[in-house]
Amino acid sequence: MIFKSHKLLVEHLKKKVKSSETIGFVPTMGALHNGHISLMKEAISQCDQLVVSIFVNPTQFDNKKDLEKYPRTVNNDVALIKKYINADNLTVYAPGVEDVYGKKTVAKTYRYDGLENVMEGANRPGHFDGVGTILEFLFKVINPDQAFFGEKDFQQLQIVKKLVEKQKWNIKIRGCPVEREPHGLAMSSRNERLSPEAREKAQLIYASLQLAKKYFRQHSIKNTQKLVEQLFEKEPDFELEYFTIASEETLKPVTRKYKNHHYRGFIVAHIEGVRLIDNTALYS
Numbered sequence: 001m002i003f004k005s006h007k008l009l010v011e012h013l014k015k016k017v018k019s020s021e022t023i024g025f026v027p028t029m030g031a032l033h034n035g036h037i038s039l040m041k042e043a044i045s046q047c048d049q050l051v052v053s054i055f056v057n058p059t060q061f062d063n064k065k066d067l068e069k070y071p072r073t074v075n076n077d078v079a080l081i082k083k084y085i086n087a088d089n090l091t092v093y094a095p096g097v098e099d100v101y102g103k104k105t106v107a108k109t110y111r112y113d114g115l116e117n118v119m120e121g122a123n124r125p126g127h128f129d130g131v132g133t134i135l136e137f138l139f140k141v142i143n144p145d146q147a148f149f150g151e152k153d154f155q156q157l158q159i160v161k162k163l164v165e166k167q168k169w170n171i172k173i174r175g176c177p178v179e180r181e182p183h184g185l186a187m188s189s190r191n192e193r194l195s196p197e198a199r200e201k202a203q204l205i206y207a208s209l210q211l212a213k214k215y216f217r218q219h220s221i222k223n224t225q226k227l228v229e230q231l232f233e234k235e236p237d238f239e240l241e242y243f244t245i246a247s248e249e250t251l252k253p254v255t256r257k258y259k260n261h262h263y264r265g266f267i268v269a270h271i272e273g274v275r276l277i278d279n280t281a282l283y284s
């Protein structure tokens with residue numbers, strides 16, 4: 001069943017979901033691909049009922065053009081979900097902006113213990129306030145037991161965990177591995193905007209992360225960073241926005257390696273005006 005109204009969705013869930021049943025929730029902005037489907041499969045393997053939201057959330061875009069260009073393909077999205085998920089266990093919420101925000105499309109302000117001030121937070125002002133606002137709304141309406149997020153947006157995943165912890169909501173946040181295209185490019189709705197040539201070249205993002213992973217074991221943070229920067233300098237069609245090595249827990253950039261500490265390399269690069277993001281765990 002597809003709902004455009006959150007009030008009708010709440011009524012439906014009250015009737016449909018038995019008190020003994022659990023709800024797994026996958027929030028999306030649509031333009032679904034196999035990455036999203038893998039989250040849904042994981043959710044339905046863990047929970048009795050699956051709720052998927054499809055909503056391009058305006059308050060998390062810092063760039064108006066990016067918001068306008070974001071693909072809106074709800075009918076195709078629902079058809080794709082139905083290929084993999086039994087309709088008896090599925091509810092889709094695909095609202096318009098007014099059902100979520102009423103007359104004022106504004107974000108609330110959130111503090112996530114500093115996780116919001118680095119990388120995507122520093123480069124996309126207000127982005128995580130927008131994400132917090134929509135997730136607070138969706139969590140309250142859907143009341144899930146578990147919610148599933150891809151590790152491609154690792155900073156978002158950590159921020160959502162922090163949000164749930166701070167608000168003391170009883171929701172388990174599950175991170176799921178990045179789904180990749182055959183050559184390693186992380187699956188993303190944005191990949192559709194790339195020409196075949198750029199899609200081929202975009203393999204460099206994953207390849208550079210793999211190289212960095214190998215190199216990091218024996219070399220310093222600074223030199224690993226240099227290695228990735230040099231790889232991108234050789235590829236003029238690409239613009240490297242950042243490659244940052246950060247603590248997995250605090251997401252703060254690090255300059256020195258410590259024993260038994262978990263690190264991650266985070267990358268954002270642009271090709272053909274498309275902003276692509278990825279990350280990998282690094283082991284020293």
Ligand code: PAF
Nearest residue numbers: 027028029057131134153
């Ligand atoms: O990751 C996304 O697609 C979005 O940030 C989310 C979590 C659906 C909130 O709009």
